[in-house]
Amino acid sequence: MRLGLIIISAIFINNFVLSRFLGICPFLGVSKKVETAVGMSLAVTFVMGLASVICWMVQYFILIPLGIGYMQTIAFILVIAGLVQFVEMVIKKTSPTLYQALGVYLPLITTNCAVLGVAILNIQSNYNLIETLVNGVGGGLSFTLAIVLFAGVRERLEFAPTPKALDGFPIAMLAASLFSIAFLGFSGLFSGLL
């Protein structure tokens, strides 16, 4: 039950992109086509899940026992950067097709603040290892949901009769803000339970 709540909370109520405003850069940068958006979000979901778990271990098995919890941010960034590099190598070797499809987005995940965000939020919420994994994957899915939906909207925006001054990026920003307002509607969900 608690795990279900965590995943629904991560995806809808506290959507990483639309409610917490994390990972805005890839959200706006890679959302021009649904295809690339799906590829990007798959990679992000994978890295977020893995990074949550490893960062949790680093926090509780290394930083806390040594009493240097304040080094959290820099240690997590180190872990995430190393992890992304590792994932890139593995994918390149095992699945060249997936590597081709993801292209430049793979190394870009290092700079996606949603990944660091989920790792830190797991610690702040005092989750255990299982909950951390669920929250990490849920965060990835929330990124997937937001970016894929948004990519669909942007594909249609290309053909929409927009005012000239708003053509292109400005109208995309407006659409993103409307998205965010729409997701605000989920905020009352389960408010009594969580």
Add this chain to the structure above:
Amino acid sequence: MINNIIWPVIVLGGIAVFFGIVLAYASKKFAVEVDPRVTEVREVLPGANCGGCGYAGCDALAEAIARGDAAITTCPVGGAELAAKLSVIMGVEAGSMEREVARVICCGDKNNAKEKYEYQGIEDCKAAEMLAGGSKSCRYGCTGLGTCVRECPFDAIHVVNGAAVVDEEKCTACKKCIAVCPKGIIELVPVSNKVRVLCKNLDKGKSTMDVCKIGCIACQKCVKACKFDAIKVENNVAKIDYSKCVNCMMCAEVCPTKTIYANFADRKKAFISDDKCIGCAICKKHCNFEAIEGELKSKHKVLDDKCVGCSQCSVKCPKDAIEMK
């Protein structure tokens, strides 16, 4: 106090070393062998990622070339110079490759072509095309709204007085403008070609004359004037066979509507060097314009007023005695 500094350094250093070792091991274990030529080829490619070659970008082309799937002349931007570099890397012959440029086959600017209505829609040729084929009376002509201008990554095409014109210096023949032009009036032509038919109107002469001052009326005068069989009228519009055209500009001279454009200032004249000429009369025989005089075994002379600069004498001269200036 000192512990506050030492422990973080040890821990972070430890994590970094751990990941360093893992990554170093992974890079050996998961190493993918890449053809070293891919990197070399990629380095000499222009890197504009224009897609003119038909591949996704310079990286994709570099791989295709290294695999041998693409010819080394595939990149239209780098041209012959690049092909020479690639031939060194790949160890294959470059072959000859003439630089091509895009050319807008229409000169229906505001002075020449009549407007049939005032277009006030969005600045886009495709949009205008949907509204009764654009605002020009000629349905084959350039709409002049500059979709090609916005597409060109090299700033090589501009709308001048209502019709697009290619800047041949900057054009790299990437074909992007050709792909977006809804009228299909942009073509690639060899850059050495100086004579151009600037009309694509397939209507009969009378209807063409009604819509544009400078349209081809298919009068066949150019066909008769061409001594090299290089120009033909098909579907009511003249077309030059660039493999046969020698830039003599005779067609442009006779064209009554000036649809065929040639810059007469560029016209070259033949000059026979007296030192080298042996009086073999081969040049005289090959001149289609009776512009060379002189008897056998005497020095020949070019009649400047008759020479049109077709350079056929220069090509045929066995002693290299004729120069085109």
